[in-house]
Amino acid sequence: MELNIAGVNLDVTEDGYLNDLSQWNKEVATEIAKEEGIELTDKHWEVIAWLQDQVKKEKPLSVRGIKKSGVVDIKQFYALFPEGPLKKSTRIAGVPKPKSCI
């Protein structure tokens, strides 16, 4: 599928996740965040950078990983990305939707 955001055609999955992280930039993230009803703050960017780093290191993402991240605690994570935090944050970060059940 294709999604036009910030004047660029992005290659996305059926769920709207970027297929190619190289198409990601801050403008794209800001627009996807808007779709999700989120205004990005410095803390959001920190989480996004951490998520991208984990994915580059091929580490699976889970809520337990968030707890150990040292970037945010779980309460903050839910506050930053309400209603489905890992799903929303990964979509904004341009990384694949996590497959973990935990």
Next chain:
Amino acid sequence: MSQTKVRKMLFILSKATIENVYAAFVMANGARMEGIDAEIFFTFFGLEAIQTKKLKSLKVATVGNPAMHIPTMVGGLPGMEAFATMMMKKEMEKLDMPPVDEFLEILSASGVKLWACKLAVDMFHLKESDLIEDLDGVLTIGDFYNKADQEGTQMLFI
């Protein structure tokens, strides 16, 4: 994006075997990760999972559990339960499943409400000091039914 009509999951956990406790925890956490509200009502043996002194030593059932594929008599031998539990915990750690105490912390921080059943608390002569700090309170079953206060609520007995 989310297609589900489920808005709130209410779990009644009545057992203390590790597989049942994790079933409730994984489903409650999974609900929150999908933006669904979740609450757990711990009753009868399920209360072991929120007793500070007991929650770290929950066991797998090796007797009366055909899926263990060992004869019941063997499952009843001393040490079998501990052995099977150790093996299962090892596998869970590989999948990054948190131990019970850490899982409870995660659930509470994720906004899952944790309730103890008043009748069972009285029956087992438990005091509030026996229970975890993250507990949201002690309720009657009637109080718990009242948590089913919106469309799309589901209640599950484990």
